[in-house]
Amino acid sequence: MFWKRKKKRIPEFRCTECGEMHSEWPALAFNSPANYNSLSDKRKEEIGKLDTDFCEIHYADQIDRFIRVTLTQKVNGFCETLEYGLWVSLSEKSYLDYKENYNNQNHETGYFGWLCSNIAEYGDTSSIPxxxxxxxxNSRPEIFPHQDFDHPFVKDYYGGISKKEAVKRIDAMLKNVG
Structure with a gap:
């Protein structure tokens, strides 16, 4: 098991990247958007372009554009939050504006996007506005799901989740990474 249980403290975990023990919760991060993940390795090489913050898929008739973002999930009755590293798709105009201003320390704006990461506990979470x-x-943008969109993920985002549920999600992620 990755966690050392301690009384009244956040459990520790061993980071798979650096090998060190950490006491803060890790972010639940996705390395690429679901749209990219669904491509075969051959198609990824042919039409995909992925780095740590941007992804493009060049189809014959369109280009799909994605950026990496964060989402902060409230944990009810607990001072710690659960952080997600997710992907959203943006329009061409928004994507190009974000990319052009990527290194601009003072760039503040808002865009409309569609969630493009499937969060296991909710089934299909792609296409949440x-x-x-x-x-x-230069921190990654933060997303806020549209509150009027009827989906369990959106309900939990605004209503919060339990600490037990947050720990369960972190445990599952750590087991799948290592």
């Missing part, structure tokens, strides 16, 4: 808000200081 979101507001994408950039931040100064």
């Amino acid at each position: 979101c507001d994408v808000i950039t931040k100064t200081g």
